[in-house]
Amino acid sequence: xxxxxxxxxxxxxxxxxxxxxxxxxxxxxxxxxxxxxxxxxxxxxxxxxxxxxxxxxxxxxxxxxxxxxxxxxxxxxxxxxxxxxxxxxxxxxxxxxxxxxxxxxxxxxxxxxxxxxxxxxxxxxxxxxxxxxxxxxxxxxxxxxxxxxxxxxxxxxxxxxxxxxxxxxxxxxxxxxxxxxxxxxxxxxxxxxxxxxxxxxxxxxxxxxxxxxxxx
Amino acid sequence: xxxxxxxxxxxxxxxxxxxxxxxxxxxxxxxxxxxxxxxxxxxxxxxxxxxxxxxxxxxxxxxxxxxxxxxxxxxxxxxxxxxxxxxxxxxxxxxxxxxxxxxxxxxxxxxxxxxxxxxxxxxxxxxxxxxxxxxxxxxxxxxxxxxxxxxxxxxxxxxxxxxxxxxxxxxxxxxxxxxxxxxxxxxxxxxxxxxxxxxxxxxxxxxxxxxxxxxxxxxxxxxxxxxxxxxxxxxxxxxxxxxxxxxxxxxxxxxxxxxxxxxxxxxxxxx
Numbered sequence: 224x225x226x227x228x229x230x231x232x233x234x235x236x237x238x239x240x241x242x243x244x245x246x247x248x249x250x251x252x253x254x255x256x257x258x259x260x261x262x263x264x265x266x267x268x269x270x271x272x273x274x275x276x277x278x279x280x281x282x283x284x285x286x287x288x289x290x291x292x293x294x295x296x297x298x299x300x301x302x303x304x305x306x307x308x309x310x311x312x313x314x315x316x317x318x319x320x321x322x323x324x325x326x327x328x329x330x331x332x333x334x335x336x337x338x339x340x341x342x343x344x345x346x347x348x349x350x351x352x353x354x355x356x357x358x359x360x361x362x363x364x365x366x367x368x369x370x371x372x373x374x375x376x377x378x379x380x381x382x383x384x385x386x387x388x389x390x391x392x393x394x395x396x397x398x399x400x401x402x403x404x405x406x407x408x409x410x411x412x413x414x415x416x417x418x419x420x421x422x423x424x425x426x427x428x429x430x431x432x433x434x435x436x437x438x439x
Numbered sequence: 440x441x442x443x444x445x446x447x448x449x450x451x452x453x454x455x456x457x458x459x460x461x462x463x464x465x466x467x468x469x470x471x472x473x474x475x476x477x478x479x480x481x482x483x484x485x486x487x488x489x490x491x492x493x494x495x496x497x498x499x500x501x502x503x504x505x506x507x508x509x510x511x512x513x514x515x516x517x518x519x520x521x522x523x524x525x526x527x528x529x530x531x532x533x534x535x536x537x538x539x540x541x542x543x544x545x546x547x548x549x550x551x552x553x554x555x556x557x558x559x560x561x562x563x564x565x566x567x568x569x570x571x572x573x574x575x576x577x578x579x580x581x582x583x584x585x586x587x588x589x590x591x592x593x594x595x596x597x598x599x600x601x602x603x604x605x606x607x608x609x610x611x612x613x614x615x616x617x618x619x620x621x622x623x624x625x626x627x628x629x630x631x632x633x634x635x636x637x638x639x640x641x642x643x644x645x646x647x648x649x650x651x652x653x654x655x656x657x658x659x660x661x662x663x664x665x666x667x668x669x670x671x672x673x674x675x676x677x678x679x680x681x682x683x684x685x686x687x688x689x690x691x692x693x694x695x696x697x698x699x700x701x702x703x704x705x706x707x708x709x710x
Contacts, residue, residue: 272620294625298627302622312620326622329621329627330622
């Protein structure tokens with residue numbers, strides 16, 4: 224599903240975020256990417272949906288080498304990847320429902336099918352009934368679940384989350400992780416970056432530890 | 440919306456100028472379609488000598504119509520003009536010479552005027568086209584000025600749209616960022632801005648046409664009074680529909696161009 228080989232990423236300032244990263248995720252696998260702050264977790268995740276490009280090495284996602292993907296092809300790659308960010312990147316000028324509908328606007332869906340999918344996604348994250356609320360009215364944990372609903376509404380094969388529990392209390396964090404794990408059970412490949420090792424140990428997932436730009 | 444008003448007012452200037460110039464040009468071409476030349480004879484010329492000129496004039500192939508205007512008839516015409524009868528009566532004797540009025544069929548008017556002046560007994564040859572030619576020259580200058588104005592204001596339109604779209608992109612920055620991250624294509628993100636630029640330009644064009652139409656309708660009320668005092672039915676023709684449509688289309692295209700430049704510059708800066 225995802226395969227990194229000899230990936231290095233150097234930022235223009237000369238800072239070397241990743242030195243030599245190689246690993247592969249099988250389809251339907253659950254993996255946690257751990258490591259100290261600044262170990263390169265975010266950079267690694269950004270390489271998968273081509274938010275950043277590697278300086279060298281290859282990043283294969285779903286059989287495509289993302290490193291050499293044309294600009295115009297990137298949107299189509301991203302539609303098959305669900306992204307959840309530490310700051311949820313929700314739009315606060317519209318309702319929860321409209322936020323979840325956003326990805327469906329780009330890909331051609333019949334309005335009824337789109338509405339059905341959005342409701343199903345909200346139902347899966349336990350927010351059915353909050354469709355008309357504004358995200359600002361929701362707690363941090365609930366907002367993160369809206370972000371997850373938006374990430375999965377297109378039914379991606381791959382779900383990536385960058386520190387999804389960083390700003391949440393233990394209970395909300397566990398609930399959010401439970402949701403990710405549930406997606407894994409329906410065949411979605413899930414990769415979560417986190418520094419919360421205690422939380423990770425409760426799940427039967429593979430652990431990729433990133434240290435000084437390398438997976439150890 | 441305010442930008443559409445700015446565009447409308449800016450475009451009304453060249454569009455209105457264009458309508459005015461077209462009216463003047465119409466006047467000039469109508470007058471020069473069959474240019475008339477008046478040949479005034481020496482006032483001491485005998486009637487027989489004067490009439491003898493008719494033959495060489497009729498023989499000239501460059502002329503289509505030759506009409507002899509005896510001085511008595513000229514005086515009568517002059518008297519018919521209101522208020523002048525008193526003046527001519529005060530003069531006592533007829534000050535007008537015999538004259539020919541000829542219509543030019545073809546050829547260089549200046550050359551013709553020179554040739555006619557050489558005929559025996561001719562005192563003065565006056566081509567009525569002189570004023571029409573001057574008018575044509577003035578309208579040509581006006582036209583050039585108008586093109587420059589149109590170009591500058593067109594540039595202004597592009598700049599106004601550029602800025603409107605820039606502000607719109609800034610307000611929607613977050614939405615654009617998120618949309619890009621979750622798989623929106625560039626064209627999907629660009630499209631609404633193109634529409635905005637196009638619509639804003641077209642709205643400005645419609646407004647400009649409306650302003651011109653209204654302004655000319657108001658002007659024409661006064662022009663009618665003025666023209667009637669000259670015994671003329673001259674009116675400033677309003678902007679014809681096809682020209683109004685052209686203004687709207689052009690404004691739309693320039694708006695689209697402004698949007699294109701703005702979107703190309705500012706969307707690249709996001710994500």
